[in-house]
Structure formats: C-alpha cells, structure tokens
Amino acid sequence: MRFHVLSLAAAMVAVAASPAAAKTINVSAEGADANEKLQEALILAEPGDVVQLGAGTWTLTDGLSLDVDNVTLRGAGTGEGGSILDFSGQQGAGEGLLVTSDDVLLANFAVLNTRGDGIKSKGADRIVYNELRVEWTAGPKETNGAYGIYPVESQDVLIDSVYVRGASDAGIYVGQSRNIVVRDSIATENVAGIEIENCFDADVHDNIATKNTGGILVFDLPNLPQQGGHNVRVFDNVVSDNSTPNFAPKGNIVASVPTGTGVLVMANRNVEVFDNVFEDNGTANVMIVGYRYDQKDPKYQPLPRQIVVRDNAHGKAGFAPAFPGGAEIAAAMGGAIPPVLWDGAGDAIVLDDVGVLSLGLPDVTTPQSEAKPVPVKLGGTPPPALPAIVLPEGMEAKVQ
Amino acid sequence: MKRIAAALIAALLCASAGGGAAPAAVDQALIEGSAMPAKLSAFGLFAGNDPARPVASFAYTLRTPLFSDYAEKHRFVSIPAGKRATVLADGTVDFPVGTVIVKSFGWPDFNEGRPVETRLLIHRASGWVALPYIWDADGKDASLAIAGRRVPVAFKSPDGTAHAIQYGVPNRNQCKECHSRAGTIVPIGPKARNLVLADTVGADTRALYFTNPAALKPVMPRWDDPASGTLQDRARAYLEANCAHCHNPEGSASNSGLFLRWTDPVGVNYGIGKRPTAAGRGSGGMDFAIQPGDPDHSFLIYRLESLDPGIAMPELGRSTVHKEGAALLREWIAAMPKDAH
Known part of the structure; x- marks a missing residue:
C-alpha cells in the first residue's frame, strides 16, 4: 500500500514536470506571413514545447520575443542551409530576440545584423544558449548593435558553443547574474569578446577570444542593482591577437578598453586567471585595474582585490601598448612592456613567470597622468581556489 | 473622433443614470474565461460593435499620457456589476477580476478618425492578460493580432508636419514588456496620481466602482500645461508616463539602474551624471544620460530624438519623434545648474 502511494506521488510529480501534451511546433521561413507565424508560435507555445525553425531565412522587421517557461527554440543550423534570422531591415525593438521566461533552450540558429542587441534574456533563469551564431556580417563597425548574446539578471546561465562576431560592445555579455558558465565558444572582432559584468560566480573556459579589441573582461560598475562582482574563473581559453581598433560608441565603459588587451579585470574580487594561452596582445595579456571614473556610490567598491594570475602561457605581448604614455614606456623598456599590467591600486597575485608592470597609481583617484610605471613582483600565497561552477543537471542535459 | 467623445459621454451618462450595472451586452463569462476570441x-465591449459606442463603467483620461506616435487614445474601463476597485496606498488601483481596460488608438485625420487598433487588458483569475486587436478594413470588427503587426498610417502632428509611418501594433509579449512588474502583467496608466475621470462621472458612479473614491486625486501635472506644474514637475510627469513603466526596479529596464518613477529622487539613478550601462549606440558618444545644463550632451535626449531601433527610447511603440515632449525635457535639462552633479 505504501509503495502504491509513493509511486502515485512520483507519477504526479512527473506529470507536473513535463506536461503530457508537449509538442513540436514547426515553423517555416516560406510565405508572406512567415514572421507573424514565428512570433505567434513563440507566444502560443506551452511549457515543454519545441518551436522548430525550418531551414531558410526570415527577413525580420521587428524584434521577436519568448515569454513561456521551459520552451526550446531550435533551428536547422547556424550556417548556410540553416535557420537564419536576418534583422538587416529591423524597424523596432531593442534586440533581435528577447527571452523573459525560465528554463529556455536556444539552439542551432543564427541571428544576423540586429540594430541593437542580438539575443537578450532578462530574468530568464536556467537559460541555455547552445550552438548559435550571432553576427554583424560586415565586421567591426560602430553602427553594429551592442551585445551579441546578452543574458542579464538571471540565475544559472549556460553559454556553450556559440560564435559571435562584430558586436560594438561585447560579443558575449553576462550582466548582473549568478552562477554562469561560458565555454567552448568563439568571440571574434567584437570590442569585447566576452564580458562578465557585475556578476557573482562564473566560469569562462575553453573559449577562443581573438581579434577583438579586448578578449575577456571581468568588470564591475557602480549605480546598478547588482554590484560587487566576485568569484570568476577565467581558464583554458585561447586569448590571441586582440588587435581590432576600439569601435565602441564613446561613453560606454568598453570604449575605454585599449586595443590589444587580453584579459582585463576591473573592480572585482576573487578572480582567477589560469591555464590560458595568450599570444599577440599588443597592450597586455592580463590587465588588472580599478574603476577610475568619478562616482559617489557608497555601496561601490572600485578596486580589484584578491586577483590571482597563474599557470598561463604567455606569447608575445606589450609591443603596442594603447594607453596614454604606453608607447613611451615601451620605448624606455626596450620596445615592449611586460605581459601583465597592473594600475597599482588594489591587490593581485601573479605567479606566472613573466614581468609585471605597475603604473604606480596608489588609488583610483590619482590621475593617470601621475603614473609612475615600475616593474613589480606580485608574489604571495593565493586565497583558497574557487570551486567549479555547477549548473542544475537539467541544463547540462540539454547540451549533451 | 468628436463622434467618439460624444458617445463616450453618452455612455457615461447612461452608466451613472442607470445605476451603473454594465449593460448585459458585455460577455462577462468570456472575459473571465481563458479564451482569446479572434x-x-x-466581448460585447462596444454597442453594435461600434467603436464610438463603448459599453463603459467609466471613461478616463490621463493627466500626462504615454506618447504613441501622436495617436489619440480613448480609454474606458468595464468593471463587472457589483464589484469595486480600490485605490491602494501607492496609488495603483486594485481592479477586481472581470475588469477590462480598453484603449483605442486612432488619428483624427486618418481613416475618418476611426480607430486603428483596440487593446484590451483583461483581469482574469489567473492574472492580467493583454490582447491587441486591429480593426478590419471595413471597420465593422477588429481581429486579434497576437503576434502584432505594422500598419501603414498617415497623419499630421500638431505643428503641421505630415507623417507616413509603419505604426507598430505590439504583440502580446510586447504588451507585457511595458506592462510588467516583477514578471507579471499589470496596468500602467490608471494610477491615482495620473488618472482623471471625466467631470460627467458623478459621485454616485465613483462610489459604485471604487471602495475609496476619495483617493482618486490626480497630483501629477499635465506635461504640456505650464499652469499645472513647475518645469521640473512636468518633466518628471513626462518621464513617469513615458519611461517609468520599464525604468523601475521591477520593470523591464531594471538592470539599467535608471529609475524614472514620479516618486524617484532626481539623482544619479535618475540619470543626472549617470554613465551608460548597456546603452550601446544609445550613448551617442556622450558620457551621461543627463548632463545638467547641456541637453545636447545628454543621451537621454539623444535616444528620445532617435528612430533607430538600436538607439531609440522607448524601445517599443514609437515610430515618430515626440518633438514637443523632447522639447520639454530639453528645457528642463538646460535649466539645471551646470555643476548639479
């Protein structure tokens, strides 16, 4: 009898978790009303459903959006012969696709040439981005949209095997979120390849960040609902040739990123940069700095703290430092500055066997014009290693 | 549109004179069910399905409305017989289940003033549901456009400028983008601080539909009437009506840290000396949302005056620049002392 009760309870749980009526809604790119049909499918989908995009190109004039929990939007591929959402003629909405519901999987399609952001998910917990292409096809241009893949204010985010090119801000941008994995992805010819901003607990690994202005950024900014970024691990990435001149619209924080930046850590605590391969980053392979703009936010902490850099492979770096006075310092040091650059405020431990240049700015209020560059050693005992990010099992299952 | 106004008044008179029970024409079972009729x-919300003859509990206007491409909006509320709304402490109105808020959009000089679309916000037991309907070509009925649509319209704005635009009727999700508080749909316009019931809505009707009608005291000025408030208060009213539905800590733009509610302090999180967060091209190469004394270097103005989807604010519902609204905000910013932040 007891057994019966238990199995009944289990059956009820199963029903609640996966509605029996889960279905696949096939959407075609053909026909005059293809766009309306696609948006309609995204609205009428029910939890558990798959919206399956056929092969073809949708020429969209307005942003798409999804607000139903536990829906999969899947295409037939990201390249030629795949499912292409082309926003070249977009007339409205701040992004190509907006997701505002939980437990969503986006897979196997491409979003091209949006006027604003590519794919944004806001307050979308446990979202999975898998095998997507978000691209501005003309390459770096100031008129490109800001973010390619843009989850914000979310708990549990997985970005796996995506390709992002041409974003005038960050290719992959995760903002004000918690428990994040960005892996096995390629970010190229963006201003920032991958940016983790005002986030807690993130692993960024096994990505290729190349030919951006800056490869991988870990930032924290003031006056935002979630701040105090911490616990970020950047490891096993290839960060090379980030040499694209900065094409971000002025005013945005990434517009201040010097061309030739590999990894840039700003105003975060407990960030680990390890086991990466760096090559050909003209300003620095790793840069560690404070937030140097005026701000009066009493809750904001502008310094980098407990930053650990270890076990990275450093190729050529520092041969074209693109910050004020950089060329003069390089000339004085025999043509290049060391691969690790620290502004001198906050604290960091660098265990890699390479030089570290401090700009000798003791705090964030000392102007950069008073820099007193000097080689330093940043040895010491690092704090206990951060644990790996563990995502809910169901999320990992979606990308198997 | 005069025709509509007259009919609205007639409906109001009818409602107050007739004891207020909504005429039987409204299909309350349909309203409170789960259907999305084509x-x-x-719904029976218009007598003879004539947009000029709403079956209203009461019509209302707003002191300062949201700009929607210079559309004239006609708004009314249908509250089921025997039920009443309550004005809450924060000025929002708690409408009973079964309420429908109806808003029709049209231009006096387009298609003989007939509405282009009618949006419903229906309070069902499961929550508020937003449904957009586009009027058919013959004007006899309107059809559900769940996925939204762009409709070509042409009209003249108050300064005589001719516009021909692809007016965007929002899809159901886009309705929610603005009507969202912490992920659920809520009404925006009818808040006590902004809500104006017509003079013809007498005390009897107010008491019939509100448990605390005395709380219906609009305090916000009219954005375009200098006699109704100071420059700053009119600018704040404009920002409340046009921006704050997203720009609040529980809205669609919560992550921006830019909060523009009527009740928010005019400081850095109101845009004064606030640097762009995720603005992208919206920064227009400027450092601050609002640079006191300098509207030309305030990207809040830049975004209001743009039509580019990667730049324009609000993100939805605007295919023309609201010149007069932008002028008000320019005047407000220009009047700020330059060292105000």
Missing part, C-alpha cells in the same frame, strides 16, 4: 465583437 474577433473583438465577441
């Missing part, structure tokens, strides 16, 4: 007529 035709607007199914």
Whole structure:
C-alpha cells in the first residue's frame, strides 16, 4: 500500500514536470506571413514545447520575443542551409530576440545584423544558449548593435558553443547574474569578446577570444542593482591577437578598453586567471585595474582585490601598448612592456613567470597622468581556489 | 473622433443614470474565461460593435499620457456589476477580476478618425492578460493580432508636419514588456496620481466602482500645461508616463539602474551624471544620460530624438519623434545648474 502511494506521488510529480501534451511546433521561413507565424508560435507555445525553425531565412522587421517557461527554440543550423534570422531591415525593438521566461533552450540558429542587441534574456533563469551564431556580417563597425548574446539578471546561465562576431560592445555579455558558465565558444572582432559584468560566480573556459579589441573582461560598475562582482574563473581559453581598433560608441565603459588587451579585470574580487594561452596582445595579456571614473556610490567598491594570475602561457605581448604614455614606456623598456599590467591600486597575485608592470597609481583617484610605471613582483600565497561552477543537471542535459 | 467623445459621454451618462450595472451586452463569462476570441465583437465591449459606442463603467483620461506616435487614445474601463476597485496606498488601483481596460488608438485625420487598433487588458483569475486587436478594413470588427503587426498610417502632428509611418501594433509579449512588474502583467496608466475621470462621472458612479473614491486625486501635472506644474514637475510627469513603466526596479529596464518613477529622487539613478550601462549606440558618444545644463550632451535626449531601433527610447511603440515632449525635457535639462552633479 505504501509503495502504491509513493509511486502515485512520483507519477504526479512527473506529470507536473513535463506536461503530457508537449509538442513540436514547426515553423517555416516560406510565405508572406512567415514572421507573424514565428512570433505567434513563440507566444502560443506551452511549457515543454519545441518551436522548430525550418531551414531558410526570415527577413525580420521587428524584434521577436519568448515569454513561456521551459520552451526550446531550435533551428536547422547556424550556417548556410540553416535557420537564419536576418534583422538587416529591423524597424523596432531593442534586440533581435528577447527571452523573459525560465528554463529556455536556444539552439542551432543564427541571428544576423540586429540594430541593437542580438539575443537578450532578462530574468530568464536556467537559460541555455547552445550552438548559435550571432553576427554583424560586415565586421567591426560602430553602427553594429551592442551585445551579441546578452543574458542579464538571471540565475544559472549556460553559454556553450556559440560564435559571435562584430558586436560594438561585447560579443558575449553576462550582466548582473549568478552562477554562469561560458565555454567552448568563439568571440571574434567584437570590442569585447566576452564580458562578465557585475556578476557573482562564473566560469569562462575553453573559449577562443581573438581579434577583438579586448578578449575577456571581468568588470564591475557602480549605480546598478547588482554590484560587487566576485568569484570568476577565467581558464583554458585561447586569448590571441586582440588587435581590432576600439569601435565602441564613446561613453560606454568598453570604449575605454585599449586595443590589444587580453584579459582585463576591473573592480572585482576573487578572480582567477589560469591555464590560458595568450599570444599577440599588443597592450597586455592580463590587465588588472580599478574603476577610475568619478562616482559617489557608497555601496561601490572600485578596486580589484584578491586577483590571482597563474599557470598561463604567455606569447608575445606589450609591443603596442594603447594607453596614454604606453608607447613611451615601451620605448624606455626596450620596445615592449611586460605581459601583465597592473594600475597599482588594489591587490593581485601573479605567479606566472613573466614581468609585471605597475603604473604606480596608489588609488583610483590619482590621475593617470601621475603614473609612475615600475616593474613589480606580485608574489604571495593565493586565497583558497574557487570551486567549479555547477549548473542544475537539467541544463547540462540539454547540451549533451 | 468628436463622434467618439460624444458617445463616450453618452455612455457615461447612461452608466451613472442607470445605476451603473454594465449593460448585459458585455460577455462577462468570456472575459473571465481563458479564451482569446479572434474577433473583438465577441466581448460585447462596444454597442453594435461600434467603436464610438463603448459599453463603459467609466471613461478616463490621463493627466500626462504615454506618447504613441501622436495617436489619440480613448480609454474606458468595464468593471463587472457589483464589484469595486480600490485605490491602494501607492496609488495603483486594485481592479477586481472581470475588469477590462480598453484603449483605442486612432488619428483624427486618418481613416475618418476611426480607430486603428483596440487593446484590451483583461483581469482574469489567473492574472492580467493583454490582447491587441486591429480593426478590419471595413471597420465593422477588429481581429486579434497576437503576434502584432505594422500598419501603414498617415497623419499630421500638431505643428503641421505630415507623417507616413509603419505604426507598430505590439504583440502580446510586447504588451507585457511595458506592462510588467516583477514578471507579471499589470496596468500602467490608471494610477491615482495620473488618472482623471471625466467631470460627467458623478459621485454616485465613483462610489459604485471604487471602495475609496476619495483617493482618486490626480497630483501629477499635465506635461504640456505650464499652469499645472513647475518645469521640473512636468518633466518628471513626462518621464513617469513615458519611461517609468520599464525604468523601475521591477520593470523591464531594471538592470539599467535608471529609475524614472514620479516618486524617484532626481539623482544619479535618475540619470543626472549617470554613465551608460548597456546603452550601446544609445550613448551617442556622450558620457551621461543627463548632463545638467547641456541637453545636447545628454543621451537621454539623444535616444528620445532617435528612430533607430538600436538607439531609440522607448524601445517599443514609437515610430515618430515626440518633438514637443523632447522639447520639454530639453528645457528642463538646460535649466539645471551646470555643476548639479
């Protein structure tokens, strides 16, 4: 009898978790009303459903959006012969696709040439981005949209095997979120390849960040609902040739990123940069700095703290430092500055066997014009290693 | 549109004179069910399905409305017989289940003033549901456009400028983008601080539909009437009506840290000396949302005056620049002392 009760309870749980009526809604790119049909499918989908995009190109004039929990939007591929959402003629909405519901999987399609952001998910917990292409096809241009893949204010985010090119801000941008994995992805010819901003607990690994202005950024900014970024691990990435001149619209924080930046850590605590391969980053392979703009936010902490850099492979770096006075310092040091650059405020431990240049700015209020560059050693005992990010099992299952 | 106004007044008089029970024409079972009927007529919200003859509990206007491409909006509320709304402490109105808020959009000089679309916000037991209907070409009924649509319209704005635009009727998700508080749909316009019931809505009607009608005291000025408030208060009213539905800590733009509610302090999180967060091209190469004394270097103005989807604010519902609204905000910013932040 007891057994019966238990199995009944289990059956009820199963029903609640996966509605029996889960279905696949096939959407075609053909026909005059293809766009309306696609948006309609995204609205009428029910939890558990798959919206399956056929092969073809949708020429969209307005942003798409999804607000139903536990829906999969899947295409037939990201390249030629795949499912292409082309926003070249977009007339409205701040992004190509907006997701505002939980437990969503986006897979196997491409979003091209949006006027604003590519794919944004806001307050979308446990979202999975898998095998997507978000691209501005003309390459770096100031008129490109800001973010390619843009989850914000979310708990549990997985970005796996995506390709992002041409974003005038960050290719992959995760903002004000918690428990994040960005892996096995390629970010190229963006201003920032991958940016983790005002986030807690993130692993960024096994990505290729190349030919951006800056490869991988870990930032924290003031006056935002979630701040105090911490616990970020950047490891096993290839960060090379980030040499694209900065094409971000002025005013945005990434517009201040010097061309030739590999990894840039700003105003975060407990960030680990390890086991990466760096090559050909003209300003620095790793840069560690404070937030140097005026701000009066009493809750904001502008310094980098407990930053650990270890076990990275450093190729050529520092041969074209693109910050004020950089060329003069390089000339004085025999043509290049060391691969690790620290502004001198906050604290960091660098265990890699390479030089570290401090700009000798003791705090964030000392102007950069008073820099007193000097080689330093940043040895010491690092704090206990951060644990790996563990995502809910169901999320990992979606990308198997 | 005069025709509509007259009919609205007639309906109001009818409602107050007739004891207020909504005429039987409204299909309350349909309203409170889960259906999304393909035709607007199914609800019975207009007598003879004539947009000029709403079956209203009461009509209302707003001191300072949201700009929607210079559309004239006609708004009314249908509250089921025997039920009443309550004005809450924060000025929002708690409407009973079964309430429908109806808003029709049209231009006096387009298609003989007939509405282009009618949006319903229906309070069902499961929550508020937003449904957009586009009027058919013959004007006899309106059809559900769940996925939204762009409709070509042409009109003249108050300064005589001719506009021909692809007016965007929002899809159901886009309705929610603005009507969202912490992920659920809520009404925006009818808040006590902004809500104006017509003079013809007498005390009897107010008491019939509100438990605390005395709380219906609009305090916000009219954005375009200098006699109704100071420059700053009119600018704040404009920002409340046009921006704050997203720009609040529980809205669609919560992550921006830019909060523009009527009740928010005019400081850095109101844009004064605030650097762009995720603005992208919206920064226009400027450092601050609002640079006191300098509207030309305030990207809040830049975004209001743009039509580019990667730049324009609000993100939805605007295919023309609201010149007069932008002028008000320019005047407000220009008047700020330059060292105000």
